[in-house]
Amino acid sequence: MCSKILLYIIKMPQNIVLFGPPGSGKGTQATRIAQRYSLVHLSTGDILRKEVANQTELGKVAFALMQEGKLVPDEIVIGMVGNKIAEYDARQGFVFDGFPRTVLQAKALDELLSQAGKSITCVISLEVAKEELIHRLLLRKGIEGREDDNQQTIENRLEEYHQKTLPVSEYYKSQNKLYTIDGNGEIETISERISNLIDKIISN
Ligand code: B4P
Numbered sequence: 372m373c374s375k376i377l378l379y380i381i382k383m384p385q386n387i388v389l390f391g392p393p394g395s396g397k398g399t400q401a402t403r404i405a406q407r408y409s410l411v412h413l414s415t416g417d418i419l420r421k422e423v424a425n426q427t428e429l430g431k432v433a434f435a436l437m438q439e440g441k442l443v444p445d446e447i448v449i450g451m452v453g454n455k456i457a458e459y460d461a462r463q464g465f466v467f468d469g470f471p472r473t474v475l476q477a478k479a480l481d482e483l484l485s486q487a488g489k490s491i492t493c494v495i496s497l498e499v500a501k502e503e504l505i506h507r508l509l510l511r512k513g514i515e516g517r518e519d520d521n522q523q524t525i526e527n528r529l530e531e532y533h534q535k536t537l538p539v540s541e542y543y544k545s546q547n548k549l550y551t552i553d554g555n556g557e558i559e560t561i562s563e564r565i566s567n568l569i570d571k572i573i574s575n
Contacts, residue, residue, distance in 0.1 A: 391497035398416065404466045415452065423437070464489075
C-alpha cells in the first residue's frame with residue numbers, strides 16, 4: 372500500500388494530447404479531462420481567439436488566417452505554447468487541445484516538454500464522420516456565431532487538417548502513443564470512453 376502511494380507521488384505528471392479534425396469534440400472533451408485529472412487545459416484556438424479579441428499584432432495576423440481556415444504559422448503557435456508551459460512548475464500536467472497541428476509542432480512540443488522535465492503520456496484521436504463534423508460546426512455557428520464556422524471555411528479547415536495535421540497521428544503512432552476513440556454519440560458517452568482509456572493508461 373505504502374509503495375503504491377509513493378509510486379503515485381513520484382509519478383510524472385500526465386500530459387495528454389486531444390487530436391482530431393475540426394468539430395471532433397477536442398475542446399468539449401478537453402474541458403472535461405482537465406477537470407477530472409486536474410490538468411491545465413491548453414487550447415491554441417482559445418489563445419488565438421483572445422489575441423484576436425484584444426487586437427494585438429499577433430491577433431491581427433491570426434485573424435486573417437483563421438477566417439480563411441488556414442493554420443497560423445508554426446513559430447507563432449509554438450512560441451505561445453512555450454510561454455504557457457513555462458508558467459507552470461514541473462508537477463503540473465496539461466491537456467493539449469488543437470496542438471500540435473503539424474509534425475513540426477509535434478517535434479517542438481516534445482522538445483518543450485523535455486526541457487520542462489515532462490513528456491507526452493498519450494495522444495487520443497477522436498474519429499468522427501465528415502458529415503457529422505460539418506453538421507456540428509454549422510450548428511455552433513448558429514449558437515456562438517464563430518466566424519470560421521461557415522461552410523466554405525469549414526471545407527478549408529478540413530482540407531488543412533488532411534494535408535498538414537493528419538501526418539501528426541503517424542508521428543505519435545511511431546512512438547506507440549496514439550489511441551483512437553469513436554467520437555460519435557453523446558458527449559457524456561464519449562467522455563466515459565476517454566476516461567476509461569486514460570485510467571487504463573495511467574494505471575499501467
Ligand atoms: P480550434 O479552436 O482548435 O477549432 P476546432 O478545430 O474547430 O475545434 P474545437 O475544439 O473548437 O471544436 P470541438 O470539436 O470541440 O481552431 C480554430 C482555428 O485556430 C484553426 O482553424 C486555426 O486557424 C487556428 N489554430 C488553432 N490551433 C492551431 C495550431 N496549433 N496551429 C495553427 N493554427 C491553429 O466542437 C465543435 C462543436 O461540436 C461544438 O459546438 C461542440 O459543442 C459540438 N460537439 C462536441 N462534441 C459533440 C458531440 N459528441 N455531439 C454533438 N456535438 C458535439
